[in-house]
Amino acid sequence: MQRRLTVVEGMALAQDIAQNWQQIWNFQARKGDVLLDTYPKSGTTWMQEIVDLIMNDGDEQICRRAPVYERIPFIELLHLMKPGMEEVNAMPSPRILKSHLPVHLVPPSFWRHDCKVIYVARNARDTVTSYYHFDQMLQFHPDPNPWENYLERFMKGEVGWGSWYDHVKGFWEMKEKHQILYIFFEDLKKTPLQQIQKVAHFLGKNLPEETLSQIARLSTFDHMKNNPMANNSDFPKEILNQSKSGFMRKGKVGDWKTMFTVQQNEIFEDDYRRQMEDSSLTFHNPK
Template sequence: MSSEAYIQYRGILLPLLAHSRESLEYAEKFSVEDSDVFAVTYPKSAASLSAHLRGAMSSEEKYTLYCGLMLPKETHSAESLKFAQDFAFEDQDVIGVVYPKSGTIWMQEILPLVLNGGDPTPVQTIPNWDRVPWLEEKRLALVVDKMESPRGLVTHFPYYLMPPSFHTSKAKVIYVMRNPKDIVVSSYYFHKMAEFLDKPGTFDEFMEKFLEGKVLFGKWTDHVKSWRSTDLGDRIMYITYEEMVQDLPAALRRISDFLGRNLSEEAIQKIAEHCSFATMKRNSMSNFSLVPKVYMNSDTSPFLRKGIVGDWKNHFSPEQLARFSSVIRKELEGENFSLPWSLD
């Protein structure tokens, strides 16, 4: 066993993949509340107990409301959200903005490869949540000082929640859109396997929650409208999940040119290979297999499930499709942009 993969803490060996000096210092300073419940186990002793306790938690215990949006407490806190608002963007920063289940993990793979000229070292040695952290999540505060410029980040924030420094910087944005019908399907399966979220119920029930905005980060239509109506000019690039599935090398060329990298065709092909669904599904730094099953139960559904376009056709009934399309059309009436997919 390589000593480089572990850290010593008070004489105890801990894996670096899940622990850091900063996280242990944070644990020491953690403020325990009277209503907290701890599941204390020796490794591999009672993981199912933690999952059971999570399953017994109410929605109020699992989620925090932030500016009217539902966020999971497992990955967000008042401190992480304040850190996001105080975050100092630099001109060289690049942030992938993605509504949940629209291609976030893909951006966490693509950005370091493009920014580093195709060097695969980061994607092979650093978990995606540390190499391209979420702006709003707890991990950012623990890793930000180790990030080298140009920094890659991702966020699920709508435009109006971006911090003040973002607006005064020249940081670039890649906004990824995905057919909302496929988003619903992907999110449905994610809620099945994520133990820190409410179970989705039936597909019909979950679709209604999605349309009402009673899901992570609110309504998809609100998110899209907020980012399609910005005045960021040449600071923002729009791309779709479907474009990347159809022709990943072409999408990578667009991203490379947008970021001023002008990568060679050889580098583009190498990056495309590293960012293929099959490669990412095998990469433990990208497929979330490092996350304990008490948080994400891959036996229920793999985190990287299919990565295809059009899986909604296997789930929507004609009645559900009519209802879904009607609501989305109505909420986008009067907008000065059109969707790149048919809602029918």
């Protein structure tokens, strides 16, 4: 694995992904496919598990049929791990797929077929904190240390999958033009049942309250952390080295306070205001 980033269409991307950009861009979505898109470390795996449970009427056994990364393939990594392109093309419709690509770099076939997109956004401070810890494990991203340099790179969009600001604003601005359901990580934490019901409705599933409650229970952080089919514990080691820390770390709101100094928080806040001033998007930022 090459621990380098390169620029693709104005976005920082791992060299190992960038070298296969044409295949990613030309990915052929089908009518009925659903795309789960997020900026990294914003609740992606959580939403993957929720959606699979919704599509399978809350049946825990069916959702333990395979690891979550096989049940919901990651389109940027189809050339690096299983399931590969051939297996994904052979999957029956409707397929649920995952991506971290910003809205303008989502393969055009998704928009051409008017596919539904579920987007999860998490507040910037918790995202960068979680991403810093995650990049300690990710084998195709540069070493994130030291933290203060990583924080600067994040603010400049010089981390994998580019600018958090452009990412969250891009999908927010496009949500009225396409079938995009915009969900906030913090709302999912605070009112899981309501948010799960919203996702189910968006997917055309009318589930009874007891099933929704079952899905909420099966998708809690603690339950998923102890479910080997949901916690990515057997994710390919050449991509994700989990020898020091597990994939699922804390899943909390407000964990940024363990990392930011007072001065870093002030600098970040000034930069945040500047980068978000042109958008109506607001987050419940934990102070």
